[in-house]
Amino acid sequence: MSKFSLALVIISFLYGRVRGQHLPVAVNFQKSYQQQSRSIDGSPGKNYWQNGAKYAIRVNFNPDTRALAGSEGIDYYNNSPDTLKKVVFKLYPNLYQAQAMRNVPIAADDLTKGVSIQNMQLDSVSIAEKKRVIRGTNMYVTGLRILPGQHVHFDVDFNYTLNKTSFIRTGQVDTGAFMIAYFFPRIAVYDDIDGWNEYPYMGKEEFYNDYCDFSVDLTVPGNYVVWATGELQNATKVYQPGIIQRIQQALAADSVIDIISSANWDNDEVLVPGASHHWLFEAKNVTDFAFALSRHYIWKAAGVQVEENRRVQANAVYNPLHHSFEPVVNYIRKTIDVISHHTPGVPFPYPHETVFEGLDAMEYPMMVNNLPFEGLEAVQFTIHEVYHTLFPFYVGSNETKYSFMDEGWATYSEFMLLKEMGTDFRDEYDLRSINESAGTDIDMPIMTPTAQLYGAARFSNKDLKPALGFRYLHELLGDALLNKALRYYVSQWNGKHPTPYDFFACMNKGAGINLDWFWQNWYFEKNVPDLGIDQVTGNSVVIARVGAGMVPVHVEVTYTDGSKERISRPVDCWKDGKRKLTLPFTAKKKVACIQLGDDYDADVDRANNTRCLQ
Secondary structure, eight states: OOHHHHHHHHHHHHHHHHHSSOOOOOHHHHHHHHTTSBOTTSSBOTTOOOOEEEEEEEEEEETTTTEEEEEEEEEEEOOSSSOEEEEEEEOGGGGGBTTSOOSSOOOGGGOBOOOEEEEEEETTEEOOGGGEEEETTEEEEEEEEEOTTOEEEEEEEEEEEOOSSSOSSSEEEETTEEEEOSOSOEEOOEETTTEEOOOOOOSSSOOOOOOEEEEEEEEEETTOEEEESSEESOHHHHBOHHHHHHHHHHHHOSSOEEEEOHHHHHTTOSBOSOSEEEEEEEEEEESOOOEEEESSOEEEEEEEEEETTEEEEEEEEEOTTOGGGTTHHHHHHHHHHHHHHTSSOOOOOSSEEEEEEOSSEEEETTEEEEOOOOHHHHHHHHHHHHHTIIIIIISOOOTTTOTHHHHHHHHHHHHHSGGGGTOOOOOOOOOHHHHTTTTSTTOOOTTSOGGGOOTTHHHIIIIIHHHHHHHHHHHHHHHHHHHHHHHHHHHHHTTSOOOHHHHHHHHHHHHTSOOHHHHIIIIISOOOOOEEEEEEOSSEEEEEEOSSOOOOEEEEEEETTSOEEEEEEOGGGGTTOOSEEEEEOOOOSOEEEEEEOOTTOOOSOGGGSEEEOO
């Protein structure tokens, strides 16, 4: 047996011994345990590393032509044990490049030549164009050598034209409003699992970026306000005193303050006079930087106490004609409060959260782009996008590859936090994407890399199925234990890049319970959730697990006088592999009907969920 094979045997033995039940580990993950960059208990290993950078970016944006021109200096730190002989850059605006691969439709008028790189230098030495190979949204820079522990400096001059329509997370919203994201060439993640992140951005899949520091100088016409990731450094140079005063009031207030109203715009009370303004922002240790600008949007804000000596500002910025946006600032504020003090009880990590009205539903560090949703959707999408602050921003999972690690929690937050929002909306969710796709030929296990998910099973396996999995665990563990486990995971991996195996192991350790039986059944296997009523006796009902998927059991017994009795068992009732479960009930009255399942119990066949005796 080779030393490498012996090492894998030892890893498998330790993995199984520590976790109780062995989860299948892909080869590219196993090497991280061998190299001790990750630990089998889910924590970062003694040799854990990640690369990072500091970006100094200058951008000039012309709203009339949508031309964006920029320059950047990048201090890049190779903390890996490897010598890097190439560097991969992400050119995300190349989604709109005419010849780029895409899995989303784009209007012909939005197709461009993509990002133009006018100049590129490494440590003040020009990099020849022939050493810069652009393939879609990836740019490969070759012919270099960055040693382990080495710090290098790149200078890049670039430009592109922002899309007018075909709004995919970024672009023009209207003639006086823009959401601008993924606008600068950035160095891709190089990690201990896959090396360079070479997944092309094709529109549907999202992002995986390193933690970096950003110093950004944005030049826009003097009649536009800019909101962005990070903190504004020169407020007195751009805002009139009344606006600055209200910004300060909003942070200190628990009630909503109108920072910018339509009247302020009409009366020229917003901006310091000038043909153009430089907006200077700083953001430390974040995975991305995005900004938005408008010359007519209004701005409502309120502060939130997230820990003893720190407050966060909740901002809603939107078109005043869209009244459905009016309650959004309160939804932001309440979501931040719940995250900080209840679920999971992690103080909101950033100085603000700004929801800007755009033409999508997308999160960025400290920024959200949301459509003017109505009613329940306005609540759900606000909760969802703000909850992304924890995952994948504070805890930097790879959403390009394993989007369930962030979308699952964000989707679960939609119904987990709904009761905290002070609305009358009913706690329910449409489960058809699971119930109609589970077990079909296009269905896949949750652990399937996101880029391999297609069709009706895509949303099911990256969003809703993991969200239901977290709900079932919540029912099993209870509030205190679930939040304890989640806080432990966050404490181990905030500011770092966890894998799914790190998450599973941290949740096990944080809860003090081996949950591998559930991770295996719900995440690794293509199982069908299907429970049915097998038989009813005088004082008991037998539930059959027809499909292999494990879901909790919720039974409602209705008696002939209209009274009801509810019987529940958490998902671990199937832990030992049993396929039938007998549930006793009181039966002191005559039974009329027995109903199996609640609004959140996935079940592909509900025809066997009702048994009426009268």
